[in-house]
Amino acid sequence: MSIESAPGENWWTRIAHPGQFVAWSRRLVLPLSIATVLLFALGLWFAFFNSPPDYQMGDTVRIMYVHVPTAWLSQFVYGVMAVSAIGTLVWRHPMADVSMKAAAPLGATFTALALYTGALWGRPTWGTFWEWDGRMTSTLVLLLIYLGIIALWRAFDDQLRAARIVAIFTLVGAVNIPIIKFSVDWWATLHQPASVFRLDGPTMPPSILTPLFIMVFAFTFLFLVLHLIGMHTEVRRRRVASLERRLAQKGAA
C-alpha cells in the first residue's frame, strides 16, 4: 500500500497524514493561485489608477497598499506559527510541524518587506528612513525573532525532534506580538495609531479603504498559496530524507 492510498477515517486523520494532506490540498493550489492573481490585478488597478492621491502625502500614499498588507502579514504569519506550535506541542500533529517550518521564511520575508516599504514611505513623509519608534523597533525585533527561529530549524539534524523545541521557542517569542500591536498606543512617537479597525470606524475615506482591503486580501492569499506549496515541499523533503536513510541502512547491512 503506497503512502497516498493509506485509509483516512475522518477529516482529522486526513489533515494529520502527510501523504493525504498533500493529496487533497494539492487541488487547492491552482484555484487559490488564480484568486491571488485576480485580487492582485484588481488591487493594483485600484491602487494605481482608481484611488485619489492623499491631500498631504500626494502619490506616496500608494506605498500604503503594499506596506499595510505586508505589515499585517508579518504578524498574521507569526499567529499561524504560534497556532501550529500549539498543535505540535499538544497533539503532536505532524502537519503542524510542517506548517510551522514552512511559515518561518515567509514571515521573515513579509516582515522585511514591511520594514523596507515603511522606510521608503517614511523618507518623503517623515523625512527619515528610520526612527527608533515603538512600532518600528518592535517590528525589527519580530524580524530578528523570525531569523532566530529559522537559524534554530537549520541547526537541528533531526527535524522531527526540532519541531517541539522550535514550537516552545515560537510560543516564547509570541510575547512580542501584542507589544507590536499596542506599541503605537504605549509610545506615541512617530508611527500613526490604528486607523482601520477602530471602535469609531476607520479614519480613511472608502476610496482609499477599498484598494487597501483588496490588497490585504491579495497578499493574504499569496501567503496561503506560498505556505501550501512550502508545506508540500517540506513533506516531500522529509520523505526523501527518510528514503535516503533507509537506503543507507540497507547499504550498511
Next chain:
Amino acid sequence: MKPFAAIIARDVRLALRSGGDWLTLVLFFVMVGIVVPFAIGPDRELLARLSPGIVWIAAFLSSLLGLDRLFRADHEDGTLLLLRAADLPMSLVVLAKVIAHWLLTALPLIAATPLLAVMLAMDMATFLKAVLSLLVGTPALVALGAVGAAVTVTIRRGGLIAPVLILPLAIPVLIFGVGAISTGPGPDQSGTALLLLAAISLIVAALSPLAAALAINSSED
C-alpha cells in the same frame, strides 16, 4: 526544599572548584568597559553620559557568553537525564540552576562594577543606581538565557544559536535597565523604569523555568 538547595550548592561548588570560569567572565565584563573608551575617546563627560549604556552592554554580552555553560555539561555527562528522574519537577531544577548561574555569573559582575564606575567617570549617585539596576535586571537576563540554553542543549554548535535567539527577547531588559540608571533629558523617570525592570524580572523568572523545562524534557526524549 532540600534537593532544590542541593542543586544550587552542587552547581556553585562545581564551578568554584573546576577553575576560574566565572573569573574569566568578570574579566570579560571589565574588559568591555575598558575597551569602549578607546573606541569613543577618553572624553570624561561623554563617557559619564554613556556609562549606563556601556555597563549594561558589558553585562548583556557577558551573560550571553556564559549561557552555554548552563546546561551543556550536565547534558553531556548525563546528569540532566538523572535529574529528570528526580522527584523534583524539571522546572524547579531549572530554577535552581538559574539561581546558581546568577550567583556565579551575575553577582561577580555586579561586584566588579566599581571598577567600571571609576574608569567611565560615573558619579556616586549614578554608580549606586547602576548597581541597583543590575541587581534587579540581571535575574531576567539569566532566566531568559535559560530558555535559550535549554532550547539549544542538544545542538552541538548551540553556543552560537542561543545568544541569537535570546538577544531580541532581552531588549526590554536593556531598555528599562538603562532607563533605571538615567532617562536622559526631561523629568527623571528612573524610579518607574526600575519598577518595570523588577516586574519584567519577576515575570521572566517565574515563567521561563517552565518553558526551559519543557524544552529539556522534549529534547531528551
